[in-house]
Amino acid sequence: MKNDSFLASLKIAIRSLFEAAATERNFRIQLAIAVAVIVAGLILGLTTIEWIVIAICIGGVLSAELINTAIESVVDLLQPEIDERARRAKDFAAGSVLVVSITAAVVGLLVFSRHLHEWLESGI
Numbered sequence: 001m002k003n004d005s006f007l008a009s010l011k012i013a014i015r016s017l018f019e020a021a022a023t024e025r026n027f028r029i030q031l032a033i034a035v036a037v038i039v040a041g042l043i044l045g046l047t048t049i050e051w052i053v054i055a056i057c058i059g060g061v062l063s064a065e066l067i068n069t070a071i072e073s074v075v076d077l078l079q080p081e082i083d084e085r086a087r088r089a090k091d092f093a094a095g096s097v098l099v100v101s102i103t104a105a106v107v108g109l110l111v112f113s114r115h116l117h118e119w120l121e122s123g124i
């Protein structure tokens, strides 16, 4: 089952995003948050550097969630029975999503707090 073209590989990767959105609740929640952040960024007028930082955060969270889902699938395939190593693999994968999500939340807070403050000030 080897793909010999770059386009075929790209198609599979894109299809996986739709599959994750259809089947993975956490991925859907993260996508919804990403859309909300992008809309808020457009409304508040982020600078280029702020968009770069926000894009890295969004990409990092979504990517970590996909890797977490992939690890869960591999663990379920290789070790469907209760096993300490399986638990560690799943828990550490979930932990990595948490780390990048907290980082993204802190970055988002720092980026948006200034804009929100300015926006509220200008409305008074």
Ligand SMILES: Nc1ncnc2c1ncn2[C@@H]1O[C@H](COP(=O)(O)OP(=O)(O)OP(=O)(O)O)[C@@H](O)[C@H]1O
Residues within 6 Å of the ligand: 026, 068, 072, 079, 080, 081, 082, 083, 084, 086, 087, 090, 091, 094
């Ligand atoms: N084979 C196993 N052996 C031991 N513990 C397991 C095993 N499978 C799952 N667990 C424990 O149950 C937790 C939840 O596993 P599960 O596969 O249900 O992930 P999940 O809740 O669907 O994750 P997510 O919400 O990210 O999709 C794991 O983090 C782990 O602590």
